[in-house]
Amino acid sequence: MKTRARFRRAVAGGAALVLSLGLAACGSGGSSSGDSDEFHVLVYGDATNRVEERIVATFNKTSEVKAVLDTVPGADYQQKLQTVINTPQAPDVFFNWGGGSISPFVEADLLLPLDDMIKNEPGLKSNFLPSVFETAQVDGKTYGVPMRGTQPVLLFHNKKVLADAGVEPPRTWDDLLAAVKTLKAEGVTPIALGGGDRWTTMMWFEYLYDRVAGPELFKSALAGDKEVWESADSRKALDMLKELIDAGAFGTNYDSVKFTDGGSPALLSSGKAAFELMGSWAYSTQQDADPDFAKNDLGYGAFPSVEGGKGDAANLVGNTNNFYSVRKSTEHADAIAEFLQLMYSDEFVESQLAIGNLPTTTNTAKFLDAADNPEYLKYQYDLVDKAPAFQLSWDQAYPPKNMTPIYVAVQQFFNGQLDADGFIKAMQALTTA
Amino acid sequence: MVSLTAPVAKDGHRPARTSGPAGPAARRRTGRPGIGWALPAVVFFALFAVVPLVLVAVLSFTTWSGLGSPEFAGFDNWVTLFHDPVMIKSLWLSVLLTVLGVVVQTPLSILLGVWAAGPQRNRAVLSAVFFVPLLLSATAVSVLWRALLDPNFGVPSQAAWLFGDGNLLGSRTGAISVLVLVSAWQFTPLHALIYQGATRAIPAVLYQAAEIDGAGRVRQFFHITLPQLRNSIITSVILMVVGGLTTFDTVLILTQGGPGTDTTISAYYMYQKAFKGFEFGAGAAIALLLVLVATAVSLVVVRVSGYDRMAGTKEGM
Numbered sequence: 001m002k003t004r005a006r007f008r009r010a011v012a013g014g015a016a017l018v019l020s021l022g023l024a025a026c027g028s029g030g031s032s033s034g035d036s037d038e039f040h041v042l043v044y045g046d047a048t049n050r051v052e053e054r055i056v057a058t059f060n061k062t063s064e065v066k067a068v069l070d071t072v073p074g075a076d077y078q079q080k081l082q083t084v085i086n087t088p089q090a091p092d093v094f095f096n097w098g099g100g101s102i103s104p105f106v107e108a109d110l111l112l113p114l115d116d117m118i119k120n121e122p123g124l125k126s127n128f129l130p131s132v133f134e135t136a137q138v139d140g141k142t143y144g145v146p147m148r149g150t151q152p153v154l155l156f157h158n159k160k161v162l163a164d165a166g167v168e169p170p171r172t173w174d175d176l177l178a179a180v181k182t183l184k185a186e187g188v189t190p191i192a193l194g195g196g197d198r199w200t201t202m203m204w205f206e207y208l209y210d211r212v213a214g215p216e217l218f219k220s221a222l223a224g225d226k227e228v229w230e231s232a233d234s235r236k237a238l239d240m241l242k243e244l245i246d247a248g249a250f251g252t253n254y255d256s257v258k259f260t261d262g263g264s265p266a267l268l269s270s271g272k273a274a275f276e277l278m279g280s281w282a283y284s285t286q287q288d289a290d291p292d293f294a295k296n297d298l299g300y301g302a303f304p305s306v307e308g309g310k311g312d313a314a315n316l317v318g319n320t321n322n323f324y325s326v327r328k329s330t331e332h333a334d335a336i337a338e339f340l341q342l343m344y345s346d347e348f349v350e351s352q353l354a355i356g357n358l359p360t361t362t363n364t365a366k367f368l369d370a371a372d373n374p375e376y377l378k379y380q381y382d383l384v385d386k387a388p389a390f391q392l393s394w395d396q397a398y399p400p401k402n403m404t405p406i407y408v409a410v411q412q413f414f415n416g417q418l419d420a421d422g423f424i425k426a427m428q429a430l431t432t433a
Numbered sequence: 434m435v436s437l438t439a440p441v442a443k444d445g446h447r448p449a450r451t452s453g454p455a456g457p458a459a460r461r462r463t464g465r466p467g468i469g470w471a472l473p474a475v476v477f478f479a480l481f482a483v484v485p486l487v488l489v490a491v492l493s494f495t496t497w498s499g500l501g502s503p504e505f506a507g508f509d510n511w512v513t514l515f516h517d518p519v520m521i522k523s524l525w526l527s528v529l530l531t532v533l534g535v536v537v538q539t540p541l542s543i544l545l546g547v548w549a550a551g552p553q554r555n556r557a558v559l560s561a562v563f564f565v566p567l568l569l570s571a572t573a574v575s576v577l578w579r580a581l582l583d584p585n586f587g588v589p590s591q592a593a594w595l596f597g598d599g600n601l602l603g604s605r606t607g608a609i610s611v612l613v614l615v616s617a618w619q620f621t622p623l624h625a626l627i628y629q630g631a632t633r634a635i636p637a638v639l640y641q642a643a644e645i646d647g648a649g650r651v652r653q654f655f656h657i658t659l660p661q662l663r664n665s666i667i668t669s670v671i672l673m674v675v676g677g678l679t680t681f682d683t684v685l686i687l688t689q690g691g692p693g694t695d696t697t698i699s700a701y702y703m704y705q706k707a708f709k710g711f712e713f714g715a716g717a718a719i720a721l722l723l724v725l726v727a728t729a730v731s732l733v734v735v736r737v738s739g740y741d742r743m744a745g746t747k748e749g750m
Contacts, residue, residue, distance in 0.1 A: 263586070
């Protein structure tokens with residue numbers, strides 16, 4: 001009996017030991033930012049980290065307070081951030097998408113308004129293109145400084161398919177409708193759409209609402225005015241979109257296709273489709289998948305204008321940029337202000353351009369000639385520079401809990417499960433900050 | 434055949450085991466082991482199953498975005514849940530997918546398992562090939578099928594007579610069929626494995642006797658194999674039901690709950706609420722509801738089948 005009791009105790013002790021070790025291991029992850037001579041910078045882990053590492057190294061060369069770069073790989077970024085932001089392990093400076101990705105943090109009073117920093121160092125604002133800077137403003141205060149590349153949404157086309165059908169890249173909505181008709185008669189799917197991703201479908205709404213109603217409609221909706229969804233402009237945008245869908249512009253099986261798995265880019269490059277509305281990253285996607293096509297036959301242009309619409313034809317939608325925001329309780333605001341000033345340094349711009357990102361600083365223009373593919377970069381830079389308004393993607397402009405409802409609504413409007421009234425109701429049901 | 438000799442040998446030893454010296458020393462040696470042996474498992478289960486379950490239950494009565502501390506919200510989440518058309522639809526979809534899974538996979542896996550239990554020469558090789566899907570991760574399987582079913586470049590583009598425009602994942606019936614098919618492809622091997630083992634355990638004397646009585650193979654299958662597999666069928670169905678109700682990865686990768694909400698099953702809806710929308714309270718409520726439903730269903734299956742009252746399949750022999 002005695003040996004058994006001893007054994008039992010040994011097992012219990014062993015189990016407790018193993019478990020406590022496991023717990024300790026969990027607890028030690030992520031060093032705290034309590035050290036007085038360093039601050040932590042959290043970024044989305046991907047290829048751009050090379051640039052961030054370089055900038056941090058440059059900063060640490062001269063600064064007494066050192067920056068420490070932490071990366072969170074890939075898709076889980078927002079989740080990890082949400083988990084860590086209100087703990088002692090929270091980063092001092094962190095990557096985000098502006099808009100809805102930070103508005104819950106602003107509401108929880110976790111972020112430092114950067115307006116004082118900007119007052120001391122006006123370059124933190126004046127060195128960036130204004131249309132981009134707005135994205136990280138919440139309730140009139142600035143909470144972020146641009147820190148990567150801009151990605152406006154463009155209307156891409158297959159030059160060869162358009163030439164074969166005798167169609168010019170459309171400048172107006174009527175041009176586009178006419179092109180759809182001609183291309184359909186030629187047996188080509190007029191517009192490639194990776195509807196399975198759903199944010200791809202959403203881009204059509206973003207641009208049509210902008211062109212028909214102007215950027216103000218969405219801004220008021222985001223600010224909490226649900227009436228605007230029922231306005232005549234809103235209905236007109238939906239009617240026009242419906243007309244395009246009913247004309248067979250997207251074919252019938254778009255919801256089984258995705259952009260992210262290479263489905264819709266292949267439609268465009270293989271000539272099975274003529275157009276695709278996509279973020280500027282589509283260019284590098286095509287370069288990877290089909291370099292010859294990207295070089296010779298991939299055309300691009302702005303979204304068509306709408307006659308009688310309130311939105312300027314130069315307005316853009318898309319990912320304006322990524323931003324660095326600062327935690328309110330940081331002890332190193334001064335050092336961080338210095339750090340943020342590197343986000344428009346020549347070194348920053350050159351290394352971003354070297355990996356294919358297009359920064360949105362005013363000094364970017366002078367480096368474009370030396371970059372790969374200067375023509376495409378210059379085109380985008382001009383668009384962003386001249387855009388009277390640059391609307392952040394709807395799914396990122398709204399707080400995160402609205403993302404799925406938006407996706408569901410746009411998909412159901414496209415496949416006919418929702419009519420205009422249903423779509424309007426779905427948008428009115430979204431929660432605003 | 435192995436199954437012929439094994440039970441006989443065991444039976445031969447049985448008298449020696451049970452009729453030995455029945456002193457207290459012997460009883461202690463053969464009696465139940467001490468509770469200490471169960472401790473690691475109990476601690477593990479408590480820490481990683483019971484505690485989280487309790488926390489989820491608590492969380493389901495709060496609102497929490499992951500920022501700050503959870504705020505008590507009473508029954509708000511539950512009331513919203515039962516008035517949420519997507520939630521109610523998701524429960525039906527979960528049940529539908531589960532039922533379809535059981536209906537499709539059970540006959541397939543019984544036939545395959547019984548076949549694989551036989552003495553045929555090609556059996557080992559073919560079984561090994563057939564069990565490959567079981568070894569692949571659900572994510573890999575889903576990615577693979579997604580590419581295979583691409584309407585423009587996959588199989589449907591070459592077989593328009595069967596698939597029409599190939600809008601499989603973009604239509605309700607198409608998407609549900611694909612999910613059922615992919616789960617069947619992936620999980621039938623697991624259940625076939627269960628049936629293979631169970632079939633091998635059926636004493637060969639039964640078949641020999643049946644043969645003497647003149648029963649053909651089909652009769653043997655329905656009158657010996659199937660009744661003898663009863664317990665395995667129940668085990669397998671419970672696994673399918675619980676697995677079906679908690680299916681997640683195939684939906685995440687193949688359909689993301691679309692088109693619209695047509696494949697938003699409860700487990701995926703929970704994920705959307707909690708980890709996409711940061712409504713952890715609502716997500717916790719869905720999770721708890723799923724636990725309750727899955728437990729209830731398993732209990733019903735066990736009761737209805739009489740599994741809990743059965744000692745073994747060999748009773749009456």
